[in-house]
Amino acid sequence: xxxxxxxxxxxxxxxxxxxxxxxxxxxxxxxxxxxxxxxxxxxxxxxxxxxxxxxxxxxxxxxxxxxxxxxxxxxxxxxxxxxxxxxxxxxxxxxxxxxxxxxxxxxxxxxxxxxxxxxxxxxxxxxxxxxxxxxxxxxxxxxxxxxxxxxxxxxxxxxxxxxxxxxxxxxxxxxxxxxxxxxxxxxxxxxxxxxxxxxxxxxxxxxxxxxxxxxxxxxxxxxxxxxxxxxxxxxxxxxxxxxxxxxxxxxxxxxxxxxxxxxxxxxxxxxxxxxxxxxxxxxxxxxxxxxxxxxxxxxxxxxxxxxxxxxxxxxxxxxxxxxxxxxxxxxxxxxxxxxxxxxxxxxxxxxxxxxxxxxxxxxxxxxxxxxxxxxx
Numbered sequence: 202x203x204x205x206x207x208x209x210x211x212x213x214x215x216x217x218x219x220x221x222x223x224x225x226x227x228x229x230x231x232x233x234x235x236x237x238x239x240x241x242x243x244x245x246x247x248x249x250x251x252x253x254x255x256x257x258x259x260x261x262x263x264x265x266x267x268x269x270x271x272x273x274x275x276x277x278x279x280x281x282x283x284x285x286x287x288x289x290x291x292x293x294x295x296x297x298x299x300x301x302x303x304x305x306x307x308x309x310x311x312x313x314x315x316x317x318x319x320x321x322x323x324x325x326x327x328x329x330x331x332x333x334x335x336x337x338x339x340x341x342x343x344x345x346x347x348x349x350x351x352x353x354x355x356x357x358x359x360x361x362x363x364x365x366x367x368x369x370x371x372x373x374x375x376x377x378x379x380x381x382x383x384x385x386x387x388x389x390x391x392x393x394x395x396x397x398x399x400x401x402x403x404x405x406x407x408x409x410x411x412x413x414x415x416x417x418x419x420x421x422x423x424x425x426x427x428x429x430x431x432x433x434x435x436x437x438x439x440x441x442x443x444x445x446x447x448x449x450x451x452x453x454x455x456x457x458x459x460x461x462x463x464x465x466x467x468x469x470x471x472x473x474x475x476x477x478x479x480x481x482x483x484x485x486x487x488x489x490x491x492x493x494x495x496x497x498x499x500x501x502x503x504x505x506x507x508x509x510x511x512x513x514x515x516x517x518x519x520x521x522x523x524x525x526x527x528x529x530x531x532x533x534x535x536x537x538x539x540x541x542x543x544x545x546x547x548x549x550x551x552x553x554x555x556x557x558x559x560x561x562x563x564x565x566x567x568x569x570x571x572x573x574x575x576x577x
Contacts, residue, residue: 202239202547205259206378207405210243212254231257238322239263239283259283259547264324267314268538270368271296271351272331272494273395278310279532280318281539283547285378289317298347303354311358325542326363328355329371329534331395364541368392369416370407371537372492372527373400378540380490380529387487389480390527391418391473392534394494395445397438401484419443421476441472442503444495456496470503474512477524481514489520492527494534500526 261284397419419439427436
């Protein structure tokens with residue numbers, strides 16, 4: 202499935218070569234996947250010597266994943282099919298604070314999405330939140346108890362496997378499935394929204410760290426004499442680049458181009474440049490992509506102003522385009538939420554083959570990135 206996702210239509214012989222499995226094993230696996238409707242045959246390939254090979258591809262109608270993104274008090278949801286196409290997007294709703302109200306909201310979303318997508322099998326559910334895993338940091342008006350209630354409601358409601366992730370890692374995974382880096386690769390993703398986060402992707406696989414918090418770029422120290430951050434340090438990138446930081450400094454600001462002060466944009470570009478030097482020198486990535494829930498015009502303006510300043514690194518002279526702006530827009534984390542389960546069933550990661558089981562209580566108490574839960 203991963204070979205087909207990365208390469209498109211392939212023959213059985215090509216799949217055997219790419220996967221390292223025997224032709225007989227591939228024949229058996231392909232037969233099973235055809236019966237479950239996850240892949241489909243697309244006809245014989247012409248113009249080659251010998252017996253024409255039958256091409257195989259992922260069947261977009263073989264199933265879908267439902268994705269949730271909770272940010273700044275709002276719950277967004279969307280569904281994507283196995284081909285990575287958005288097949289349903291529901292109305293965004295305020296996040297209920299109690300577990301009972303959350304269950305009622307989820308039930309409404311479940312009924313509506315199943316009605317709209319009848320005939321398609323749901324393969325899984327993904328949920329992303331704007332906070333690090335296993336952390337006491339809460340930027341928004343949400344208590345740890347409310348977060349636990351929301352997580353428990355999501356994990357306990359669905360019969361399918363549910364995958365939890367933070368929004369920055371989810372947005373990076375969305376780039377792998379829907380965006381600029383579909384065929385895998387090595388890149389760093391900088392997420393700009395109410396906060397600042399990031400993702401590190403190596404050969405198509407996210408680098409998560411021990412607690413799932415690798416890529417917390419928002420807490421790179423820019424100025425030790427800067428303002429206090431919610432993490433406890435002073436002068437974090439989060440305070441200079443995030444939409445939350447902009448609103449704290451300019452109370453009545455909107456996100457229209459005429460409203461954001463030039464002074465703030467210049468400061469944000471300078472802070473991003475300093476952080477970028479550290480990221481490039483430490484990670485030496487093939488590409489650096491910036492995206493998130495911030496308006497695309499604002500990201501473009503920040504990147505444009507950064508390009509006029511001199512922030513040399515080991516990578517800066519080699520990169521044709523030092524910073525690329527994601528084309529997924531402000532829905533990147535939401536698309537990543539939908540991609541989580543699809544990648545979970547099409548990615549042959551060794552970590553997934555040997556994954557440990559965690560209890561629901563453990564996940565809610567110290568949420569794990571990419572924790573997989575099945576309700577009893």
